[in-house]
Amino acid sequence: QKEVEQDPGPLSVPEGAIVSLNCTYSNSAFQYFMWYRQYSRKGPELLMYTYSSGNKEDGRFTAQVDKSSKYISLFIRDSQPSDSATYLCAMSVGGTNAGKSTFGDGTTLTVKP
Amino acid sequence: KAGVTQTPRYLIKTRGQQVTLSCSPISGHRSVSWYQQTPGQGLQFLFEYFSETQRNKGNFPGRFSGRQFSNSRSEMNVSTLELGDSALYLCASSLQGSGANVLTFGAGSRLTVL
Numbered sequence: 001q002k003e004v005e006q007d008p009g010p011l012s013v014p015e016g017a018i019v020s021l022n023c024t025y026s027n028s029a030f031q032y033f034m035w036y037r038q039y040s041r042k043g044p045e046l047l048m049y050t051y052s053s054g055n056k057e058d059g060r061f062t063a064q065v066d067k068s069s070k071y072i073s074l075f076i077r078d079s080q081p082s083d084s085a086t087y088l089c090a091m092s093v094g095g096t097n098a099g100k101s102t103f104g105d106g107t108t109l110t111v112k113p
Numbered sequence: 114k115a116g117v118t119q120t121p122r123y124l125i126k127t128r129g130q131q132v133t134l135s136c137s138p139i140s141g142h143r144s145v146s147w148y149q150q151t152p153g154q155g156l157q158f159l160f161e162y163f164s165e166t167q168r169n170k171g172n173f174p175g176r177f178s179g180r181q182f183s184n185s186r187s188e189m190n191v192s193t194l195e196l197g198d199s200a201l202y203l204c205a206s207s208l209q210g211s212g213a214n215v216l217t218f219g220a221g222s223r224l225t226v227l
Contacts, residue, residue, distance in 0.1 A: 043218030099161030
């Protein structure tokens, strides 16, 4: 079983919808939780990161981490066609292992105009 | 500010050959990590270099190796290529490789092994 499991896609929603993307993990040592967005033929780009449990909001994006349940989520409000991409959750222990992130398999999102 | 630059962007090799990929990190970034991305396995960590030393290593065979130079540029090498090595190889750099370690990825080098 993988350390990080991500809800499989693909996901297709109409413009303006609220999108929920989710990951679960098994390694309780993870301290940093990241969401990356990857467009076709590009490398992943960081959207948000959260340290430990809690919520973090950045514009239309909200990241939630529940360490007790080993569950993280990314919410996208008022989704736009430009949000169409593959979303990857990632986790890291931090410290001297900070360069090693464990990724979910990704969820491909399509937002239809 | 220049991003992470990877070369070459695309390459085709045959089984048994070897390949060297290059990565130039963002200026000032001392940590460079390499990842392999395939449709079946997703993004998998290969190794990380920090100040010219390999600090972390993933679960890949010894055919996969890397190094980092004093200017933080990094190379990875794959010897005796196999069909299964066909993948997008991504390099990521970060400022100091600790704490949150926000990774900035390059566009990747797409390797096809025939």
